[in-house]
Amino acid sequence: ERTQVAIIGAGPAGLLLGQLLHIHGIASVILERRSRAYCEGRIRAGVLEQGTVDLLDEAGVADRLHREGLVHGGIHISLDGRRVHVDLAGRAGGRHVTVYGQTEVVKDLIRARLDVPGALHFEAEEVTPQDFDGPAPFVTWRDAEGRSRRLDCDVIAGCDGFHGVTRQCLPEGAITTHERIYPFAWLGILAEAPPVMDELIYARHARGFALYSMRSPSIVRHYVQCAPETDPAAWPDARIWAELRARLGDADGARLTEGRVLEKGVTPMRSFVAEPLRHGRLFLAGDAAHIVPPTGAKGLNLAAGDVHYLTRALVEWYGGGGEAALGAYSARALARVWKAQRFSWWMTAMLHDFGPAASTFDAGLRRAELEYLLSSEAALTTLAENYVGLPF
Numbered sequence: 001e002r003t004q005v006a007i008i009g010a011g012p013a014g015l016l017l018g019q020l021l022h023i024h025g026i027a028s029v030i031l032e033r034r035s036r037a038y039c040e041g042r043i044r045a046g047v048l049e050q051g052t053v054d055l056l057d058e059a060g061v062a063d064r065l066h067r068e069g070l071v072h073g074g075i076h077i078s079l080d081g082r083r084v085h086v087d088l089a090g091r092a093g094g095r096h097v098t099v100y101g102q103t104e105v106v107k108d109l110i111r112a113r114l115d116v117p118g119a120l121h122f123e124a125e126e127v128t129p130q131d132f133d134g135p136a137p138f139v140t141w142r143d144a145e146g147r148s149r150r151l152d153c154d155v156i157a158g159c160d161g162f163h164g165v166t167r168q169c170l171p172e173g174a175i176t177t178h179e180r181i182y183p184f185a186w187l188g189i190l191a192e193a194p195p196v197m198d199e200l201i202y203a204r205h206a207r208g209f210a211l212y213s214m215r216s217p218s219i220v221r222h223y224v225q226c227a228p229e230t231d232p233a234a235w236p237d238a239r240i241w242a243e244l245r246a247r248l249g250d251a252d253g254a255r256l257t258e259g260r261v262l263e264k265g266v267t268p269m270r271s272f273v274a275e276p277l278r279h280g281r282l283f284l285a286g287d288a289a290h291i292v293p294p295t296g297a298k299g300l301n302l303a304a305g306d307v308h309y310l311t312r313a314l315v316e317w318y319g320g321g322g323e324a325a326l327g328a329y330s331a332r333a334l335a336r337v338w339k340a341q342r343f344s345w346w347m348t349a350m351l352h353d354f355g356p357a358a359s360t361f362d363a364g365l366r367r368a369e370l371e372y373l374l375s376s377e378a379a380l381t382t383l384a385e386n387y388v389g390l391p392f
Ligand code: FAD
Pocket: 008, 009, 010, 011, 012, 013, 014, 031, 032, 033, 034, 039, 043, 044, 045, 046, 047, 102, 124, 127, 159, 160, 161, 162, 163, 164, 165, 166, 266, 267, 285, 286, 287, 288, 294, 296, 297, 298, 299, 300, 301, 303
């Protein structure tokens, strides 16, 4: 079996890459370890930058997004129960974000990909990239029926997330990694309840950070900062609702409506970058290459950014652009990745409680950073420009 681009992983990065390449007349095959139901059910991100929406438009999969997505021109920031509305669009040239779940993005992309026969295989086991140092790479794998298969290709795209196989199979010394671990995690719930406000609330409180987000006018997605090793079983629904209410303060806390909890999970926090994003004919994109703490809502959007640059590189290369086209990908993508790392770290630091192990001086700086932000037009403009997404 042969294709032009072998893509490992059917998350947002792999699926979007496959679809954009298809639009540009480049064939690809996606190999995904999990089942379709698992990929479509995995609850994750919810905020799409304008640039991500534009890419989904270019890929021809944004019809439902435009019908059902919620366009947000601002966010609320709450500090110890005092809430301030931040007009993002007004400070970012009218650019806004769209609230539309990653699950829905993935469903829309999978449907489009399945229209192309043989372009997407679920339940692919033992996926192994091979010979990517030379001009004839291939991927071996075992299909859902247990048959051993081989996919020959020109290039391999590792879009298999942080725990994927691609980054791990690179030779010793091929990439350098940079990492920061945070002393907390997020406990998230998806629930049947109306949103507290019509836009998201990022709350800093003495009890810890909380985020009040949504998926639709009747489904909310809320998070509370918790200890990193938290077992969700230790947080019965009533405890989560009480904590969410407390961290909003009295006035806004009274607006919080409870509802049936549909999903509950803990997300660890880390910042991680692998560089470069290329080794021979193998390319990394999305979470396979970098992780941001979720506070800035950048994870999925960064994956889309990588895919934009990688698509451009491959289109130029197949169009006769030579090695230079492929060579440009890593530096272009990483320049934007590091800026999003900076923003995600800044949002995370400013809004979370780093606990008793952190110095009281650092705690003072973090609080001052947020108070300065809320008092400064210049700082709010910086927030707006980054939150809606830096240009590609
Ligand atoms: P992924 O979505 O991880 O996709 C990788 C795919 O590769 C998966 O389908 C996986 O099954 C597959 N795969 C892995 N290994 C193999 C293998 N060996 N062979 C074949 N396939 C393989 N971001 C936000 O902005 N906001 C959030 O609230 C948020 N919450 C998150 C919660 C969790 C629990 C996690 C893990 C991430 C969250 N993120 C969030 C980050 C965001 O969801 C990711 O940045 C985004 O999913 C990245 O897309 P991706 O396609 O690069 O990777």
